[in-house]
Amino acid sequence: xxxxxxxxxPGAGDDLQLVHDWWADSPRAPAxxxxxxxxxxxxAERGYHATTTRDIATRLGMSTGAMYAHYRSKEELLFDVCLxxxxxxxxxxxxxxxxxxxxxxxxxxxxxxxxxxxxRHHRVARIVHYELYSLSGExxxxxxxxxxxxxxxxxxxxxxxxxxxxFTVTDVARTGRALLSLCVDVARWYxxxxxxxxxxxxxxxxxxxxxxxx
Amino acid sequence: xxxxxxxxxPGAGDDLQLVHDWWADSPRAPAxxxxxxxxxxxxAERGYHATTTRDIATRLGMSTGAMYAHYRSKEELLFDVCLxxxxxxxxxxxxxxxxxxxxxxxxxxxxxxxxxxxxRHHRVARIVHYELYSLSGExxxxxxxxxxxxxxxxxxxxxxxxxxxxFTVTDVARTGRALLSLCVDVARWYxxxxxxxxxxxxxxxxxxxxxxxx
DNA sequence: GTCTATATGAGGATAGAC
DNA sequence: GTCTATCCTCATATAGAC
Numbered sequence: 001x002x003x004x005x006x007x008x009x010p011g012a013g014d015d016l017q018l019v020h021d022w023w024a025d026s027p028r029a030p031a032x033x034x035x036x037x038x039x040x041x042x043x044a045e046r047g048y049h050a051t052t053t054r055d056i057a058t059r060l061g062m063s064t065g066a067m068y069a070h071y072r073s074k075e076e077l078l079f080d081v082c083l084x085x086x087x088x089x090x091x092x093x094x095x096x097x098x099x100x101x102x103x104x105x106x107x108x109x110x111x112x113x114x115x116x117x118x119x120r121h122h123r124v125a126r127i128v129h130y131e132l133y134s135l136s137g138e139x140x141x142x143x144x145x146x147x148x149x150x151x152x153x154x155x156x157x158x159x160x161x162x163x164x165x166x167f168t169v170t171d172v173a174r175t176g177r178a179l180l181s182l183c184v185d186v187a188r189w190y191x192x193x194x195x196x197x198x199x200x201x202x203x204x205x206x207x208x209x210x211x212x213x214x
Numbered sequence: 215x216x217x218x219x220x221x222x223x224p225g226a227g228d229d230l231q232l233v234h235d236w237w238a239d240s241p242r243a244p245a246x247x248x249x250x251x252x253x254x255x256x257x258a259e260r261g262y263h264a265t266t267t268r269d270i271a272t273r274l275g276m277s278t279g280a281m282y283a284h285y286r287s288k289e290e291l292l293f294d295v296c297l298x299x300x301x302x303x304x305x306x307x308x309x310x311x312x313x314x315x316x317x318x319x320x321x322x323x324x325x326x327x328x329x330x331x332x333x334r335h336h337r338v339a340r341i342v343h344y345e346l347y348s349l350s351g352e353x354x355x356x357x358x359x360x361x362x363x364x365x366x367x368x369x370x371x372x373x374x375x376x377x378x379x380x381f382t383v384t385d386v387a388r389t390g391r392a393l394l395s396l397c398v399d400v401a402r403w404y405x406x407x408x409x410x411x412x413x414x415x416x417x418x419x420x421x422x423x424x425x426x427x428x
Numbered sequence: 429g430t431c432t433a434t435a436t437g438a439g440g441a442t443a444g445a446c
Numbered sequence: 447g448t449c450t451a452t453c454c455t456c457a458t459a460t461a462g463a464c
Binding site for chain 1: 429430431432433
């Protein structure tokens with residue numbers, strides 16, 4: 001348990017401490033953020049449906065009833081994680097692309113940063129990519145919209161690189177999906193066992209070769 | 215509903231018809247196989263925990279009680295899908311590697327066939343990769359063992375290609391994971407919207423470039 | 429905002445007749 | 447092997463006191 005005035009999460013330095021800051025400015029009470037962080041840990045570890053409201057409450061030494069002062073339902077909790085997670089992910093992607101105006105460095109930066117993001121925020125990333133279909137229809141819509149943007153951003157870099165003759169790409173759609181797969185699948189296997197930046201660097205090299213002439 | 219003597223599944227030609235044959239020689243009754251196929255469709259669509267035994271029974275026009283003549287529990291059903299799915303996946307991988315004795319063609323075949331396998335059997339593949347941690351400890355063990363084999367097979371081809379000077383690989387472990395990611399992530403996004411063989415062919419080209427000199 | 433207590437229903441699994 | 451009926455647990459969510 002955290003004590004009053006102590007807003008650190010056990011295991012500071014890991015991804016939960018990182019994502020904590022995402023909600024730092026939110027109007028929600030600190031206790032709300034603890035509920036959120038506990039949910040992230042559990043949803044990522046067991047999955048949304050396998051996590052009960054009791055699991056979350058127990059982890060915080062709280063009653064289930066108390067949780068409902070912060071969130072109206074378990075699904076609303078998933079929505080908060082999922083939407084914010086998606087938004088932060090595209091933010092990272094866009095920042096990487098904006099770091100240059102040439103397709104080559106853009107592709108390298110994009111894969112490097114997006115891969116590192118998935119390693120660094122692997123718990124949220126797992127929820128973002130594998131639990132989203134547990135959202136209600138209304139909550140799913142804005143999330144899917146962000147996902148379309150994500151793929152479009154990657155495809156755009158590829159298409160511009162191909163048009164400029166920098167890249168050799170026979171199929172933008174398939175290559176774009178493959179690049180996204182590379183980054184996203186990190187959320188499936190990553191367990192803190194590799195340095196996010198080194199991993200991103202290595203994947204950026206792979207990506208550049210994927211679009212280089214045979 | 216299927217009628218007596220009719221062992222086809224609605225939507226023949228899709229992956230459910232394909233996997234049906236995996237259990238053709240099993241000592242189980244045809245009705246057992248229908249329970250299994252319905253479970254595959256539902257586990258893949260909604261996830262294991264979101265699927266109820268009533269969902270499965272309803273889909274077959276059967277009572278929940280009747281299902282228990284075929285499987286002792288929902289988890290046993292998951293285990294059957296998951297273990298057989300894993301076995302068939304390595305089978306495909308090993309066959310691809312055995313198609314040549316040179317690392318270059320082996321890598322191409324491996325990525326081509328493993329990618330195509332994931333597209334062709336996307337429902338089972340989704341369960342194999344995303345629902346396995348819902349297995350009981352006892353059932354999880356043999357499955358994890360197969361997964362280690364899978365990665366080892368890929369890494370071995372990479373290592374031999376690197377040793378022979380055919381490939382330029384700075385990091386076998388990271389590149390091996392990236393190659394597996396490429397194939398596996400197909401299970402996440404694929405919805406029958408691309409030709410499995412063409413997709414595999416394209417991915418094989420990407421893979422070869424990933425290990426080619428910069 | 430947190431507690432205890434509880435309403436309400438869903439879900440996995442079994443019993444026993446046919 | 448299938449049905450109907452049912453057991454029993456557990457899960458989400460709410461009510462009302464402090």
